[in-house]
Amino acid sequence: MSFLRNRNLQCLHLASKRYLTTQPSYDGHIPLNWFENAFLAVGSAVMSLADPRRGDMVAALGETTAGPALPKLREKMLASAEGRQVLKARPRVNSKTVDMVALSKLPAGTFGQSYFNWLERCGVTPDTREPVRYIDDPELAYIMQRYRECHDFYHCICSLPVNVESELALKYFEFANFGLPVAAISAIFGPLRLDSAKRSRLFREYVPWALKTGGNAEPLINVFWERRWEQNVEELKKELRIEDPPPARWGKPLSEAAREKRRRELLQQASTSSETP
Amino acid sequence: MPRIPKRCFSKAAICRQSGQTSSPLDAETHDVVIVGAGAAGLALASALTRPSSSARSCRIALVEASDLSKVREWSLPSDQYSNRVSSVTNRSLSFLKTCDLHSHLNQTRTNSIQEMEVWDGVSDARISFRASELLGREHSTNMSTMMENLNLQRSLLKTLQSNSSIILLDKTKVDSIAKPNDDANSWPLITLDNGRVLRARLLVGADGFNSPVRRFAGIDCYGWSYDTQAVVATLFHPSRSTGNTTAFQRFLPTGPIAFLPLSPTISSLVWSTKPHIASSLRSVHPDVLSLMINAAFRLPQISLQYLYDYISEKGRDGLQVERNELADEIRWREAAHSIQPYSALSSTSDKQGDISEGFDLLPPLVEHIQAGSVASFPLRFNHAETYLGEGLGSRTVLVGDAAHSLHPLAGQGLNLALGDVEELASCIDDAISHGIDFGSRTALLPYVRNRYFENHKVMSAVDKLHKLYSSQLPPVVWARSVGLEVVNELDSLKTALMLSAGADSRTTPNPWNAAADGVTLVNNGIEFLKTGASVISGTVGSAVRNVLKV
Numbered sequence: 012m013s014f015l016r017n018r019n020l021q022c023l024h025l026a027s028k029r030y031l032t033t034q035p036s037y038d039g040h041i042p043l044n045w046f047e048n049a050f051l052a053v054g055s056a057v058m059s060l061a062d063p064r065r066g067d068m069v070a071a072l073g074e075t076t077a078g079p080a081l082p083k084l085r086e087k088m089l090a091s092a093e094g095r096q097v098l099k100a101r102p103r104v105n106s107k108t109v110d111m112v113a114l115s116k117l118p119a120g121t122f123g124q125s126y127f128n129w130l131e132r133c134g135v136t137p138d139t140r141e142p143v144r145y146i147d148d149p150e151l152a153y154i155m156q157r158y159r160e161c162h163d164f165y166h167c168i169c170s171l172p173v174n175v176e177s178e179l180a181l182k183y184f185e186f187a188n189f190g191l192p193v194a195a196i197s198a199i200f201g202p203l204r205l206d207s208a209k210r211s212r213l214f215r216e217y218v219p220w221a222l223k224t225g226g227n228a229e230p231l232i233n234v235f236w237e238r239r240w241e242q243n244v245e246e247l248k249k250e251l252r253i254e255d256p257p258p259a260r261w262g263k264p265l266s267e268a269a270r271e272k273r274r275r276e277l278l279q280q281a282s283t284s285s286e287t288p
Numbered sequence: 289m290p291r292i293p294k295r296c297f298s299k300a301a302i303c304r305q306s307g308q309t310s311s312p313l314d315a316e317t318h319d320v321v322i323v324g325a326g327a328a329g330l331a332l333a334s335a336l337t338r339p340s341s342s343a344r345s346c347r348i349a350l351v352e353a354s355d356l357s358k359v360r361e362w363s364l365p366s367d368q369y370s371n372r373v374s375s376v377t378n379r380s381l382s383f384l385k386t387c388d389l390h391s392h393l394n395q396t397r398t399n400s401i402q403e404m405e406v407w408d409g410v411s412d413a414r415i416s417f418r419a420s421e422l423l424g425r426e427h428s429t430n431m432s433t434m435m436e437n438l439n440l441q442r443s444l445l446k447t448l449q450s451n452s453s454i455i456l457l458d459k460t461k462v463d464s465i466a467k468p469n470d471d472a473n474s475w476p477l478i479t480l481d482n483g484r485v486l487r488a489r490l491l492v493g494a495d496g497f498n499s500p501v502r503r504f505a506g507i508d509c510y511g512w513s514y515d516t517q518a519v520v521a522t523l524f525h526p527s528r529s530t531g532n533t534t535a536f537q538r539f540l541p542t543g544p545i546a547f548l549p550l551s552p553t554i555s556s557l558v559w560s561t562k563p564h565i566a567s568s569l570r571s572v573h574p575d576v577l578s579l580m581i582n583a584a585f586r587l588p589q590i591s592l593q594y595l596y597d598y599i600s601e602k603g604r605d606g607l608q609v610e611r612n613e614l615a616d617e618i619r620w621r622e623a624a625h626s627i628q629p630y631s632a633l634s635s636t637s638d639k640q641g642d643i644s645e646g647f648d649l650l651p652p653l654v655e656h657i658q659a660g661s662v663a664s665f666p667l668r669f670n671h672a673e674t675y676l677g678e679g680l681g682s683r684t685v686l687v688g689d690a691a692h693s694l695h696p697l698a699g700q701g702l703n704l705a706l707g708d709v710e711e712l713a714s715c716i717d718d719a720i721s722h723g724i725d726f727g728s729r730t731a732l733l734p735y736v737r738n739r740y741f742e743n744h745k746v747m748s749a750v751d752k753l754h755k756l757y758s759s760q761l762p763p764v765v766w767a768r769s770v771g772l773e774v775v776n777e778l779d780s781l782k783t784a785l786m787l788s789a790g791a792d793s794r795t796t797p798n799p800w801n802a803a804a805d806g807v808t809l810v811n812n813g814i815e816f817l818k819t820g821a822s823v824i825s826g827t828v829g830s831a832v833r834n835v836l837k838v
Binding site: 089 | 590593594597620624625626
């Protein structure tokens with residue numbers, strides 16, 4: 012390989028995409044060459060389609076297919092004051108960095124409280140996000156991580172619950188807003204797993220909303236969510252130019268979250284007790 | 289070449305109808321009238337009056353609008369340098385030596401360039417030229433000599449002043465140029481603003497890009513201006529154990545940035561960039577500019593773009609860019625790219641000396657900038673359609689910038705001008721020794737024949753390079769990077785490039801060396817493919833194993 016090897020580049024350890032680098036450039040980084048990358052992309056696509064609950068495979072698919080979308084997101088972030096603060100501070104979202112107790116004590120109508128309620132209602136935690144492994148540039152890897160960790164904020168700000176149609180609607184929204192190919196892949200192949208009634212509702216109501224809102228909204232990658240806990244959620248939506256989606260299956264405004272949750276729990280208990288003799 | 293001769297008599301400033309010109313009887317007759325006493329004009333006058341020239345007994349007049357005493361008395365303390373410098377190739381230098389340049393040149397203010405590092409700002413592909421390795425021991429080990437334009441002009445001027453056959457007319461503008469009675473065969477009459485009229489056997493236009501002589505001769509130009517400005521400055525930096533004999537150039541998508549050594553601790557900057565970036569670079573404090581220069585040689589394009597936006601945004605808001613704030617931004621961008629503080633790519637840490645690996649691949653860190661040395665000028669490509677006037681413009685010839693201007697990325701502007709001068713002087717010499725009228729078209733045709741294509745070749749190569757490196761399109765970046773790295777491995781090709789760029793005027797490259805290099809390259813290529821195949825089969829194997837494990 013001496014023919015293309017450049018003494019100078021080896022000296023400088025310049026991280027250049029054209030050269031095969033074998034040294035991890037951040038913790039947990041797994042450097043891949045182009046062939047490994049392509050192989051993993053195809054493999055993870057097949058596995059994700061076969062079982063969408065394989066979070067690791069969906070994550071790998073997102074990283075191996077990111078291509079030029081991440082550098083474009085970085086350009087957007089560098090051009091925005093808030094995005095630059097995110098890149099400088101590199102905040103992480105998990106139950107250790109986010110003080111849930113403090114959020115629950117925030118006044119009603121704030122973004123922090125809405126997020127807390129949303130987590131409670133959907134029974135999810137921010138700790139289940141896969142770490143980024145296959146992106147070589149450390150800053151781009153962080154942007155990927157940020158996109159992934161903020162997924163629940165997008166749910167919350169768009170008032171969408173965790174179910175297949177809502178997830179798919181959100182994927183269309185994300186594709187229009189972030190431009191990441193993985194969102195498009197999920198958005199195209201995901202509906203195959205829905206029954207025809209749900210699929211037709213998805214395309215009739217959610218997809219037009221998602222593409223329109225996602226495209227018109229401010230780039231959500233720039234938002235420093237952690238500094239907006241105390242902002243009124245309606246104000247925040249207005250600032251980010253996010254319109255409410257067509258009513259999702261829970262169909263109630265956010266202020267009634269707790270009651271809704273209780274009602275759903277009761278319903279669920281009733282349905283499970285009727286199923287089990 | 290079909291060409292519609294476009295007369296420029298409509299341009300009142302230059303040409304007046306023959307009726308308005310003075311009677312030819314009042315005119316002083318000269319053999320050669322050179323308009324413009326820049327480097328090209330001065331060099332031509334010196335070449336024509338050197339002892340070996342058969343033109344030394346000719347009457348020669350040199351007309352210059354500005355005050356030449358400023359050039360004559362130009363002098364700077366040894367720790368200050370003018371911001372306009374040129375790289376003079378060995379070929380140009382050996383010509384200048386025949387014009388007795390060295391008796392008045394201040395040699396302590398010149399610096400020889402022995403190595404050159406050129407790299408791609410997007411892919412980091414790199415080519416290195418080392419004169420000692422490529423040209424061998426028997427030749428001089430420098431590729432070119434850096435000198436201030438004023439140092440060169442002053443020494444040529446001093447040489448000329450010791451020669452009585454030259455009439456120097458400075459602080460004198462050319463009022464008009466015309467042919468008496470519109471007679472194409474007569475000699476041109478040059479009316480000066482002090483009323484003197486010169487009649488010239490041969491009128492030489494060495495009057496720069498906006499050449500009035502070119503307009504008189506009705507010679508059209510072909511060219512365009514680049515959307516690019518060059519920022520120049522004189523830079524101070526710590527000395528290096530390896531000396532300061534390496535020129536550095538990094539091709540950024542906005543244009544190349546070059547670092548040209550003048551002394552162990554002083555170098556000159558030529559930074560070609562977009563006009564709006566150039567204007568914000570000029571408006572910031574010199575301390576801020578030195579940070580930007582260090583970053584521009586080191587940071588990836590995305591972060592440089594961010595820094596340009598940062599300083600131009602501050603400028604738009606009417607705020608001063610603080611050095612410390614900018615240093616923080618640069619430190620952040622370095623951390624974002626995982627550039628360690630001890631790395632040669634870091635420009636913000638206060639590491640001392642040449643401790644980092646690969647430090648010699650990057651220029652030394654600029655500490656400050658000579659006060660008042662920051663300036664900028666627009667860049668253009670321009671080539672006259674011919675160098676010889678015809679018909680009413682006959683007995684006119686163009687040299688230097690009047691004939692051509694080009695992008696400074698290869699530092700060839702002055703060298704092309706000196707090449708013109710050398711050829712024109714030898715043409716005039718030949719004509720005189722053969723007893724031909726040297727103002728006639730036949731006598732001057734060899735000059736055009738020998739220079740036009742030669743100049744065009746260099747100019748278009750430089751223009752193509754500029755355009756090739758302006759792109760950030762991945763396939764273009766890939767192709768140019770592979771090309772550059774292949775050339776970097778071919779020493780005989782690099783030698784040929786250096787020689788054709790004027791590093792040495794005597795030798796020609798040996799084709800057998802090139803052939804031997806070619807064979808080595810093919811062998812290496814086969815080796816590379818073999819390794820590549822084994823890597824791929826290994827990868828497939830491990831990937832399959834991984835899948836099976838899953």
